[in-house]
Amino acid sequence: MKTLILSALVAAFVAFEKPQTPNTLTAKEKKEGWKLLFDGKTTKGWRGAYKDAFPTAGWSVQDGMLTIEKADGRESRNAGDIVTDEEFSNFDLQFEFKLTEGANSGVKYFVVEQQPKPAGSAFGLEFQVLDDDKHPDAKMGRNGNRTVGSLYDLIPAKDKAAKAIGEWNQGRVLVRGTHVEHWLNGKKVVEYERGSEAFREMVAQSKYKTPDYNKNGRFGEAPKGHILLQDHGDRVYFRNIKIKPLEARM
Template sequence: MNHVRFSAAGSIGSALLALTLTLNANPTPQPQKAVKDGPWENIFDGKTLKGWHNYLKPGEPISDKWTVDNGAIHLTAGRAGDLVSDKEYGDFELELEWKIAEAGNSGIIYHVHEDPKFKATYQTGPEMQVLDNEKHPDAKQGRDGNRTAGALYDMQKPITPNAAKPVGEWNKARLVVKKGHAEQYLNGKKTADYPTSGPEWDKMVEESKFKGWEGFGKYSSGHIALQDHGNKVWFRNIRVREL
């Protein structure tokens, strides 16, 4: 009888040990914490050009043709060079307002790779067009309006044409880049929607002026640039958050 009781106890102990090992090997799944978008960051303080530099000239004085005027970054004349953010961004949401001079041209360029072998920001970064659609000739070049204000420059015709306000008025631009996809908005209207890599993107590049460009659209992170295209332009209320 004693021998039988010992065996039963041993069996129960073995079963409990096996159950413990099983539970340890297969722990109860814990819910994953949701990844929250980053907080909004003002990358222009409305008073100075702190946080920006001329392309390829970090740490050097910014051209005096880039000024701060009534709470806005103002390009007063050409040959100033593009202005780029000190910080680089991968997945992000950008909001800003822009105003262009009569017959003016500029752009908002992103994922700019700063390297001396690329002489201009647009050699690597896609561009959201800033333009006077009425009087700048670029509006009638390209295909189906793909060089007009709000468009993905020379690559996609605007989803919503004529979203820009008349010259002298402020336009609100929004750019969202996340997980290999981008959307562009102008004054609350979607103007572009596209992948930033893959076969569809490659096809768009092949059919654009950027065909064969070594670094164009090849970088998944980089600087944000405000373009000097030789015309007066203003930018204000610039903020970004990482996604």
């Protein structure tokens, strides 16, 4: 009887335990090799794309959130994108994002700062961050491949369940070897093999087929690259950005 009572008390304690503080790692996560990419207080570990320092305006840290201010909606033309100092190849990247009405942004990976600098965002594969209901980009591309959670302009997110505007969404990009997955709010919504024949066929039907995207190697097939948060002239919030380096899949 005492054992049953104790078990019930433990269960009750767990049920009412305070949620994990944003922008922190548990002891278990630290042991497993997770690393925070945003500490909730500073911009340490980030810099402007194609720059040596973090932007002096536009991006800011507010109440444990990394945010880009509202501007004119243009891609990477105001404060500019930001990238991690480090580059990654095989990883489990997790992050949370919160949209404002009509907002557009993105989380890119395998970003390579090619020269000359492109007019828009640095080249890389993109986990789309978008208000599907209010931003026109959701209806562009093919088959919904520019909607939230999608591999931008290549693969539409399937069977997704995005949170309402103003609520936090959980994004995840899992890369092991050539295998890549996008997850949105705990559900896998995209899966593909980088460099496969099917992947290259999709690239050939997208905006990434143009020579500019491929003159320094096939688009999306760099062996390693930076993580990028996009300035698309809309207010978007990020937090709980963390990454776990992985061994390549055999």
